[in-house]
Amino acid sequence: MATQESGQQQPGTNRGRRAVLGAAVLGAGAAAIGLPGVARAEARHGHGHGGGGYKSLPKPTVVAHRGASGYRPEHTLGAYQLALDMGAHVIEQDVVPTKDGHLVCRHENDITATTDVAAHPEFASRKTTKSVDGASLTGWFTEDFTLAELKTLRAKERIPGTRRNNTLYDGRWAVPTLEEVFRWAEKEGRKRGREIWLHIETKHPTYFRKLGLGLEEPLAKLLRRYGRHTKNSPNFLQSFEPSSIQRLAKLVSAPRVVLLSGAKTRPWDFVEAGDPRTVADLITPKGLRWMAGYAQGIGPTLDLVIPRTSDGALGAPTTLVEDAHAARLILHPYTMRNENTFLPVDFRKGADPSAYGDAFGAFKAYFETGIDGIFSDNCDTALLAAADFVND
Numbered sequence: 001m002a003t004q005e006s007g008q009q010q011p012g013t014n015r016g017r018r019a020v021l022g023a024a025v026l027g028a029g030a031a032a033i034g035l036p037g038v039a040r041a042e043a044r045h046g047h048g049h050g051g052g053g054y055k056s057l058p059k060p061t062v063v064a065h066r067g068a069s070g071y072r073p074e075h076t077l078g079a080y081q082l083a084l085d086m087g088a089h090v091i092e093q094d095v096v097p098t099k100d101g102h103l104v105c106r107h108e109n110d111i112t113a114t115t116d117v118a119a120h121p122e123f124a125s126r127k128t129t130k131s132v133d134g135a136s137l138t139g140w141f142t143e144d145f146t147l148a149e150l151k152t153l154r155a156k157e158r159i160p161g162t163r164r165n166n167t168l169y170d171g172r173w174a175v176p177t178l179e180e181v182f183r184w185a186e187k188e189g190r191k192r193g194r195e196i197w198l199h200i201e202t203k204h205p206t207y208f209r210k211l212g213l214g215l216e217e218p219l220a221k222l223l224r225r226y227g228r229h230t231k232n233s234p235n236f237l238q239s240f241e242p243s244s245i246q247r248l249a250k251l252v253s254a255p256r257v258v259l260l261s262g263a264k265t266r267p268w269d270f271v272e273a274g275d276p277r278t279v280a281d282l283i284t285p286k287g288l289r290w291m292a293g294y295a296q297g298i299g300p301t302l303d304l305v306i307p308r309t310s311d312g313a314l315g316a317p318t319t320l321v322e323d324a325h326a327a328r329l330i331l332h333p334y335t336m337r338n339e340n341t342f343l344p345v346d347f348r349k350g351a352d353p354s355a356y357g358d359a360f361g362a363f364k365a366y367f368e369t370g371i372d373g374i375f376s377d378n379c380d381t382a383l384l385a386a387a388d389f390v391n392d
Contacts (some may be wrong), residue, residue: 007246007301012356025380029042029140035361039098047109052180052232053231053233054236054255054296054297054330055171057089057090057197057373057391058386059372059373060371060372060373060374060386060389060390061090061332061366061372061373061374061375062087062088062089062090062330062373062374062379062382062383062386063087063089063090063091063092063199063374063375063376063379064079064080064083064084064088064090064091064092064376064379065092065093065334065335065374065375065376065379066079066088066092066093066094066236066378067079067080067081067082067091067376068080068082068083068086068088068377068378068379068380069158069377070163070337070338070376070377070378071165071166071378072166072169073114073155073156073157073158073166073169073170073172073173074107074114074155074158075093075094075105075106075107075114075155075175075176076155076173076174076175076176077167077173077180077181077184078169078172078173079156079174080093080176080181080184081084081184081188083379084188084196085293086379086380086383087379087380087383088211088234088379088382089197089373090197090198090199090373090385091196091197091198091199092198092199092200092201092375093105093178093181093198093199093200093201094106094107094108094201094203095178095202095203095215095219096108096109096142096143096145096152096204096208096215097109097142097208097213097218098142098143098145098147099142099143099144099145099146099214100146100147100223101213101218102147102177102179102218103177103178103179103215103218103219103222104147104150104175104176104177104178105175105176105177105178105181106175106203107158107203108132108140108143109132109134109142109143109203109204109208109304110137110139110140110141110143111139111140111142111150111153111175112139112140113139113158114155114156114158114187115140115153115154115155115156116154116156116170116171117140117153118140120152120153123140123145123149126140126144126145127139127140128140128141128144131359132207132218133204133206133207133268134205134268134271135167135270136340139288143211143213147177151174151175153174153293154170154171154172154174154178155170155171155172155173155174155175156170156171157169157170161354162339162341162353162354163339163354164354178200178219178222179222179226180312181198181263182222182226182228186226190392195234196234197235197236198234198235198236199235199236199238199257199332199375200219200235200236200237200238201237201238201239201240201259202215202216202219202237202238202239202241202244202248203215204268205239205241205243205244205247205269206241206243206268206269206272207268209352215244215300216244216247216248216251219237219248219252220248220251220252222344223235223252223254223382224252228254229252229254229380230252230253230254231253231254231255232253233253233254235254235255236254236255236257236297236332237252237254237255237256237257238257238258238259238299239255239258239259240258240259240260240261240267240268241267241268241269242258242269242270242282242291242294243266243269243273244269245257245258245294245295246294249294249295255295255296255297256294256295256296256297257295257297257298257299257330257332258282258291258295258297258298258299259298259299259300259334260279260283260298260299260300260301260304261279261284261301262279262301262303262304263278263279263280263283263304264278264279264280265278265279266278266279267279279304283298283300283304283320283323283324284323285326285327288324288326288327288329289327291327291329292327292328292329293331296329296330297329297330297331297332297372298324298329298330298331299331299332299333299334299375300320300331300333301333301334302333302334302335302336302366303317304318304320304321304333304335305317305321305331305366305369306318306365306366306369308344308345311344311345312344312345313344313346314344314346314347314362314365316365317369321369321370321371322370325370330371330372331372331373331377332373332375333370333371333374333375334372334374334375335353335361335375335376335377336362336363336366336374336375336376336377336378336381336382337359337376337377337378338354338356338357338359338377338378338381339353339354339355339356339357340352340354340355340356340357341354343357343358343359344362347361347362347365359378359381359385360375360381360384360385360388362386363381363382364385364388364389367385367389368389369387
C-alpha cells in the first residue's frame with residue numbers, strides 16, 4: 001500500500017470537517033486532564049482506534065515522542081505507560097540491537113547518557129570510541145552487550161540539566177525490549193478494548209547491517225508474531241534511511257514513514273551508496289512521488305514545514321504539506337517540546353531556557369499548516385492544543 005486515500009485532509013480544509021475528524025482528539029485531551037464526558041466521546045468516535053488502519057487515527061495525530069519523555073526517562077515502560085494514560089494516539093519506539101540480536105528500545109545505540117552503565121565497574125572495559133554514521137562517539141554501545149547484560153542496567157534521564165524533575169525516576173525502569181513493548185501493548189489493548197498504536201523506528205540500519213545485526217528482518221519477524229505486520233496494523237514503521245523502509249516494504253505490509261532531517265543533509269544510506277541526493281531533493285514533488293512508491297508518509301523535521309529565520313523565529317511555511325498531500329503522503333513532523341530552549345524564539349517566555357514557553361502558540365502555528373500529526377515530548381500539551389485547534 002503506497003498511497004493514501006483521496007479523502008486526506010488538505011490545507012485550507014473547512015473547520016467543520018476538522019472538528020469531525022478531531023473529535024477523538026478532544027476526548028483524549030479531556031481524558032488526560034480528567035474532564036467529564038470522555039467515555040461518551042470515546043465510544044462515539046472510537047478514539048481513532050477502530051481497526052481501520054492509520055486513516056482512522058484522529059487528526060492531528062499526537063505521537064508521544066519516545067513516550068512521555070517530557071516527564072519520565074525516555075524509552076522506558078514508565079514513559080510509554082504515562083503517554084498512554086495521558087491519551088496519546090501513538091507511542092514511539094526507537095530500536096537498536098544487542099550483541100545477541102535482540103531489539104531493544106533506545107534512541108541511540110550509545111547508552112552512556114540514558115543508562116547507569118558508567119556506574120558498573122564490570123563494564124568499564126567496554127567503553128570505546130566508534131564511528132556511527134560518520135560521527136565519532138565515545139561511550140558504551142548496545143551491540144557490545146548481550147540482552148542479559150543490558151538488563152542489569154537501569155534507565156535514566158537523558159537531559160537532566162533541562163529536565164531536572166525527571167531525574168526523580170532515574171533507576172526505576174530497565175531498558176525494554178521491543179517484544180516487551182508488544183506484550184505491554186497487547187495487555188493494555190485488552191484492558192482498554194482498543195488497539196494500542198506504536199511508531200517504530202529502525203536506528204542506524206546500514207551501520208548495524210555491516211555488523212551482521214540487520215534490523216529489518218528481526219523486526220518483521222516480531223511484527224508477524226504479534227499480528228502487527230498487515231496494512232491495517234496499529235503501528236507505523238519509520239527510518240531516516242529510505243533503503244530500510246524499502247526493505248521493510250518487502251517483508252511486511254504495515255504502514256511506513258520516511259524520516260527527513262535538515263534540507264542540506266543526506267540520509268546515511270545515500271552516503272554509503274554514493275547517492276548524491278539530499279533531503280532537499282527528496283522534498284521536491286519528484287522526490288515525494290518517489291517516496292510514495294514505498295511509503296505512506298514522511299516525518300520531516302518541523303523546520304522543513306516552517307523554517308526559522310536567522311534570529312530563530314518562525315518564518316513563512318513552505319509548500320511541503322501541500323506537495324506531500326498531492327503525492328498522497330501523510331506528514332508526522334518532529335519534535336515539539338514545551339521548554340524555551342527548544343521553541344522558536346517568538347514563542348519563548350522569560351530567560352530560563354528550561355522553563356515552559358508558549359507551546360500552545362507554537363502548536364497552533366504548526367497545525368495551521370495542515371500537518372496530519374506531530375511528535376511531542378509533552379503529549380498532554382499536544383492533545384490540548386489539538387483540541388483547541390479542531391474546535392476553533
